[in-house]
Amino acid sequence: MLDRIDHVALAVSDLDASLDHYREVWGLEVSHRERIPDEGIEEAMLPLGESFIQLIAPLEGGGTIGRYIERRGEGLHHIAYVVEDIGAALAGLKAKGARLIDEAPRPGGSGNLIAFVHPAGNRGVLVELIQRPA
Numbered sequence: 079m080l081d082r083i084d085h086v087a088l089a090v091s092d093l094d095a096s097l098d099h100y101r102e103v104w105g106l107e108v109s110h111r112e113r114i115p116d117e118g119i120e121e122a123m124l125p126l127g128e129s130f131i132q133l134i135a136p137l138e139g140g141g142t143i144g145r146y147i148e149r150r151g152e153g154l155h156h157i158a159y160v161v162e163d164i165g166a167a168l169a170g171l172k173a174k175g176a177r178l179i180d181e182a183p184r185p186g187g188s189g190n191l192i193a194f195v196h197p198a199g200n201r202g203v204l205v206e207l208i209q210r211p212a
Contacts, residue, residue, distance in 0.1 A: 079161060079167050079170060080159040080160070080161060081159070081160040081161060081162060082128065082129070082159070082160050083129045083157065083158070083159060083160075084129060084130065084158040084159060084160045084206075084208050085123065085129055085130040085131065085132040085157075085158045086129070086130075086131055086132070086154070086156075086157050086158075087132040087133075087134055087154075087155040087156045087157070087158065087206070088131065088132070088133055088134070088152070088153060088154060088155060089134055089135075089143050089146050089147050089150075089152055089153065089154075089155040090133050090134065090135050090147075090152050091135065091136070091147050091152055092135065093120055093122060093133055093135035096122075096133050096135070097122055097133065100124055100131070100133070106124040106125070106126065106131065107124065107125075108122050108123065108124060109123050109124065109125045109130075110122070110123040110187075110188060111123075112187050112188070113137065114186075114187055115137065116185075117141070117142075117186075118136060118137050118139065118140070118141025118142060118143065118144070119134045119135060119136060119137060119141065119143050120134075120135050120137060121133065121134050121135075121187055123188075132158070134155060143155070155204065156194070156203070156204035156205060156206050157203060157204075157205060157206070158192075158205070158206035158207070158208050159205065159206070159207055159208065160208050160209075160210065161207050161208065161209055162209070163209065164183045164191050164192075164193055164207050164208070164209035165182075165183060167193075167207055168180070168181070168182070168183070168193055168207070171195060175199070176195055176196075176199060176200065177195070177196040177198050177199050177200070178193070178194075178195055178196065179193070179194035179195065179196050180192070180193035180194050183207075183209065186208065189211045190208050190209060190210055190211065191208070191209040192206055192207065192208055192209075193206070193207045194206050194207075195207065
């Protein structure tokens, strides 16, 4: 079902300061930066091998990521896996009893389809499934 790790997402309160940190300390550069108002975030993708580190920061108003940072602080938010058929992956997970946040895929950044699997019943890990555009 899973093809590969797409990214590991880190919730950050200040995207520009975090980008400076990852550039200066780790030598990573941004390959893609995008505001996603429907999600209430701005994201930056930092390539690392065949995967990415995704930095996600809340837009004005905070949204889900803002509330996450208020409760837990900055840090690891979720891990994302590429799947070939996100609809089939969701159906398979649901049949196995996984608790889905998204019952159906929805648009995400970079033209991808995405869906989240709840950390409850998944050993505490929030998982994002990603289907790349054809």
